[in-house]
Amino acid sequence: MRALVLTEPRRPLVLLERPDPTPGPGQVLLDVRACAVCRTDLHIVDGELPDPKLPLVPGHQIVGEVRAEVPRPGHAPRFARGARVGVPWLGFTCGTCAYCRAGRENLCDAARFTGYQIDGGFASRVVADARYCFPLPEGVPDLQAAPLLCAGLIGYRTLRMAGDAERIGIYGFGAAAHLVVQVARYQGRRVFGFVRAWDEKGKAFAREMGAEWAGASNEPPPVELDAALIFAPAGELVPAALRAVRKGGTVVCGGIHMSDIPSFPYSILWGERVLRSVANLTRQDGEEFLALAPRVPLRTEVNVYPLEEGAAALEDLRAGRFSGAAVLVVANDEIPADRA
Template sequence: PWLGHTCGQCRFCRMGRENLCDHPGFTGYTLDGGYADYVVADARYCFALPDRYDDLHVAPLLCAGLIGYRSYALTKNAGKIGLYGFGAAAHIIAQVAVQQGREIYAFTRPGDTEAQAFARQLGAKWAGDSTQQPPVALDAAIIYAPVGALVPTALKAVRKGGQVICAGIHMSDIPSFPYAILWGERSVCSVANLTRRDGEEFLAIAGRMQIHTQVHPYPLEEANRALDDLRHGRFQGAAVLVP
C-alpha cells in the first residue's frame, strides 16, 4: 500500500500513530514501485488481500478504500454520515456504512444526477448536490472532494458536537466562515495516510461484506485520459490503470 515504511522511533510511531511518522516511506513516491511489474517490499507493510476479488476489482480497496476507511473510522459511532464527493472512496465506504447500520447522505457536484442515482443504488438514504442541505442534521461529514469551500457547507449540515473530516491529501483553500457554524463543539480535522491496523481492519471487513467496486479500466499509457475523465465526472466509481 501507500505506507511502505515507518521509522519506529519518532514520537508519533511510539504513540501508535505511524501514519504521522517523521521519516516515512511511500510506495511509488519515495519507494520504488507502484506501476512496476515486480517490486521488493517490506513484508511488515504488506496486506493479505481478500480472495473474493480479482486484481481489477481489488485495486480500489488499496487506495480509495484504505484512506476512505480511515476517514470513516474517525466518525466513530456517528449514525447519520454525509459524504461530500461520491467517487472512488465514497462508493466503497457507503456500502460499509450501510451494512453496519448507518445512514448515508450523499452529496455530488451540482447537476450530477447519475452520481446521485448511483449513491441511492448503493443504499444511500438521501442523495443531492453539494449546494443543498440534507433533510436531517448529520452526526458527521466526510469531505472526499478536494474543494475547500465544502468545509463551511458541511459545518452547516452537522449537528452540535458533529465532525467534519477532510479526507484528501490536497484541498483548495478553505474560505473564511462565521464562528457561529463552528460553535457548539463542532470540529474539523484532516486525515493523513493510514496505519497498518487501518489496513488490516478494512481488508478484513472487505473480505466479510458484499462490497462491490465499480471499476473503469484504462491502459497505463492512457493515464492522462483517466485523470481527465475523473475531473469531469465521466464515470461512477474508480478508475484503474492496467499495464
C-alpha cells in the same frame, strides 16, 4: 519492464522501458497485476504535492504477485513466491519516533510513500518493503481489490474518525465514497450523498451504492447530520458541511490535498462541532479493513484501462468521466474485450 514515468510535475507521463528493479533486504519484487488510479496521483502529477521523487513511477494501490523476496537479516521471508499481495500508500516509517511508538505511524515525520517518494505501480514490476504489504483476501479479484488499497483504506479511516455517528453525509462521491457508503450501511448507519448540483449521474450513483438521499453539495440534507466526510478536494465544502452537522457533530476531511478553506463565521463551528483531517493510514487500518471487506461484501465499481492508457485514465478522473474507480492492468488477458 514497462513503466509510466513522471519526469517533471505538470508534464504528461511517459511510457518507458526500464531495467527491472532489484529488491534489497526486506523487500519484495512484484509482478504488477493491477494498480488503481487515485486523485492523489493527480495531485502529484499536477505539482500540488511538493517534492516528489523524480523521475517517478506513480501509483499506490497495487495488486502484485511475489516474484522474489530478500529477507531482512535474521528474519524469514514474509511471503511465498507467487503470493498475491497489496501495496498501499504508506511505504515506510521509522518505527522509533513518538508517533510510531504510539501506534500513529501514519504521522511519522520520516514516512515515505508509494508512488511519491518510492516508485509505484504504474509499471509491470515494482519493489516494496515487505513489512508494508498486505496479504489480499481470497475471492476478491485483482481489479476489485486494487481500489481497496487507498480509496477503501482512507475511506475506512475517515469513517472511523466520525465515531459512532448514525447519520452521515458524504461530500464527493468518487472511489472512496462509493466504498465507504457500503461499510457505513453494513454498520447500520444512514448515509446522505452530496455531489455537484448539476451532476444527476453522480446523484443516481450515490443512491445506487446505498445513500438514502443524494443532492447538491450546497443544499442542506433532509435531516441534521451527526457527521460529514469530505472526499472532494474543495475547501468550500468545509463550511457547507459544518452547517449541515448538528451541535456536537464532526466534519472529517479525508483527502491529502484540498483547496484553501474560505473564512466562515464562528457560529457554524460553535456548539462543540469538531473539524479534523485524516492523514495517510496505518497498517492496522489495512488489516482491519481488508478483513472487513469480504464480510460486507464490498462491491467495487471499476473502469479498466491498459497500462499504456494510464495518462487517459488520469484525465478521465480529472474530468469526472466515470463513476467508481479507474484501474490499470498490465496483462492483456485481464482487459475486458471491449477495452482490449
